[in-house]
Amino acid sequence: MTFIDNYPKSAKIAKANFLVAFIALAIGGLFGLIQALHRTGWARNIISSAEYYTMLTGHGVLLALVFTTFFIAGLFVWGVTRSLDREPENMAFSWSWFWIMLIGTLMATVAILGGFVEGSSIRAAVLYTFYPPMQAHPLFYIGAALLIIGSWMAGADWFRSYLAWRKEHPDERIPLQTYMTLFTMLMWYVCTVGVALEVVVLLIPWSLGWVNQIDPLLPRTLFWYFGHAVVYFWLLPAYFVWYSILPKLSGGRLFSDSMARIVFIIFLILSTPVGYHHQYADPGITVGFKFYAMATTLLLLLPSLLTLFTVVASMEHGAKQRGGKGYFAWLGKLPWGEPAFAGCALAGIMFAAGGFSGIINAAMNINILVHNTIWVPGHFHLTVGTAVALTFMAISYWLVPQLTGRKLKNKTLALIQPYLWFLGMTLMSNAMHRGGLAGIPRRTAEPNYSQFDFEAVFGTISEIKWQIAIGGILLTVSLVFFLWVIFNSWFRGERADKPVDDFIPAALSGPEHAPKILDNIKLWVLLAIALVLIAYSVPLAEMVMDGLFSPGAPTIPV
C-alpha cells in the first residue's frame, strides 16, 4: 500500500498539479537555454533580439510563477493528506482551485506567446515583474489574478482539512507537515495582498483602458511588497522537504521538531516587511525604510542558518545510523547513490552558496554595485533555480512513485541528473556573478555595446560567456533527463505494492517538547501584520495621497 492506494482522490489532484508544473518546467527550461545562447552570442539566430524579451517573460513566468506554484500545490496536497490522514473535505472545491489556477495560467501564457506571432496585438513582453507603464494585454493581468485567486482557494482547502481534523483531535499538536503548509500559506496570504491590489485595482482597469495614465512607483512598490515573500513561498516548500523527508532519506530522523516550527514562524513574521530591499536603487523610497528592510532581511538569515543546523544534524544522525563515524567522515556514508537524496543534498549545498551572494545583495550600499547586473540571475539560479527547483525535481523521484503506484525507471539517468544540474549551475552561476561584477546588465538581449567594453574583475569576459553557454547546455541536458525519467516512470513504470519506502519516522525531539505557543496561529499572524504595517503604511499612504494614478506616466504598450 502506498499513497495512491490510501488516498486515491488526493493522489489524482496532486498528479494533476505536478503535470502542469513539469510542462511549465519543460517549456521554461528550453527558453532558458535559448536565452543563454542568445545573450552570450553563441546563437543569435534562433529568435530576434526583440523577441528575446517575450521569451524572457515566458521563462520567468513559467518557471518562477507557474512551475513553482503548481508543484507546491501538489506537494502540499500530498503532505496535508498524509499528515492528517484525511483526503480533502470536498473534491469539487479542490478541483475548482486547480482549474482556476490552470485557466489563469493559460490566459497569461497565451498573452506571452502571442509575442512570437508577427503583428499580433496580444503581447505581454513585460517580464515577470510587469512594471508599468509598459503595458501587456489584459489577458496577462487577468490570468495572473486568477492564478493567485486559485492559490488562495487551495490554501483555504488545506485550512478546511485542518479544522475538520482539529474537531476530531482537539488536544493533539498540529502534525509538522500540516503545520509547515499552514504557515507557508499564511505568509502567502499576507504577501499576496500587495500584488492582488496592484493587479486588480491598478493594472486591470488601466490595461482595459478605463484610465490612461499610471504612477509607476506605486505598482512597483506593491509588487515588491509581494516580491520578496514570494521567494519564501518557493523556498519554504523546499524546507518542508528538507525538514520532513530528507532526514528519512539520509537514513535517520529529524533532529528537532520545535526548531522546524520556530523557523516557519520567523518566516511568517519577517518575509513581507523586507520588500524594499528590491528597491534599494529606487528614487522615491526614503533611506530610513530601506534601512528597516535591510535589518529585517539580515535577520531572516537566522531561520535559514537554523535550518542549516537542523538539516545537517539530521543528516549526520542518519549517516551515523548507517555506520558513519568521525567529524566529517560520516558524510561519505550518506546515500549519495540515491537520486532523491543526492538531489536534495546538492540543492542544499548550492543554497549555501546562494546565501553568500544573498548577504551581499542585502547589504544596501554594496548592493548598488551589482544592482540589475547579471550577478542577480547568478544569485537566484542558486536559490530558486537550484535550491528550490532541484529539490522539487529530486523529491519527485520519491513522490511520483507514491502518487502513481509505479516504480522509478531509468535509475542511472535519475542519479546522473542532479549531479549534472549541479555542474551546469556551478558553471553558469559563478560566471553570471563575475559578469555582474564587471557591470554586465541582466535582462538584456545583446549585452555588448558600441561605445565601451566590459573589463572582468576576475577571469575574462569571453571565458565568462562560454561558461554561461556551456552551463546552460548542461542544465538543459539535465532537465531532459529529469523529464524523461519522470515520463517513463509515470506512464511505463512497473506497478508495485510499495514502489518506494514511504514511511517517515518521528523526530528525535518531537512536538511534545515544543511549547504550545508555537501552534498559536492567531498570535503569529497578528505579529506579522503589525510588522507589515510599520514598513508599508506611511510610504504607501504617501504614494496614494497625491492620487492613485499620479504622478501619471503615459501608457506604453509593448
Added chain:
Amino acid sequence: MHIHRFERFWIGVSLVAIAIFIATVVIGFSVYDLRVIGAEKTVDPQNLQETKFADPGVRKAEPGSEVDYEVYVMSRQFMFNPGTAEPITVPTDAKIRFHITSPDVLHGFEVVGTNLNTMVIPGQVATFTTRFDTPKTYGLLCNEYCGAAHHVMEGRLKVVSKSQFNEKQLVQ
C-alpha cells in the same frame, strides 16, 4: 523546550554574524559615505518641458550650493540625453550632483565599473552626488528593461581634468 547546546552555540554565532553584517553597512554609510538614493521630489512626467529636464546637460550650481555642478539627464526609450549622442562631460575634483528622470518607462542608469547605479522612474527624480579623482571615460548603460531595443541604450561619461574642463559647454 529542549535546545541542544551545540544548537545554542550556533544561534549565538548566527546572531553575531548578523550584527556584523548590519554594522558593515552602517560603517560604510557613515564613515565611507557610501549612500543609497532616497526620496527626493516628484515631477509630472508628462510636463517635463517646464523643468530643467527640458534643457538637460551639465550646469554650474547656483552660488552657495553645496555642490559645484548639477547634471540633468533625461533617460528615454532608447537613449540618454546627454550621454548617448555626446558624452556627459564633467571635471575631476568637483562635487557633482546628478538628477535623472524619464518621460516614458522605467530605465536604469549604470556607470559601468562604479557604484553609480540607479533606477530611473517616471514621476521620480533620482538624485545623487559624487566626485571623480582621475580623468577617465566610463561606459554608461541602461540596466532596466525598457522595451524592444533596450539593449542599444548606452552612452559614455567622460571625466576630464579640472584644468581642461571647458565651462563654455555648460548649459546656461
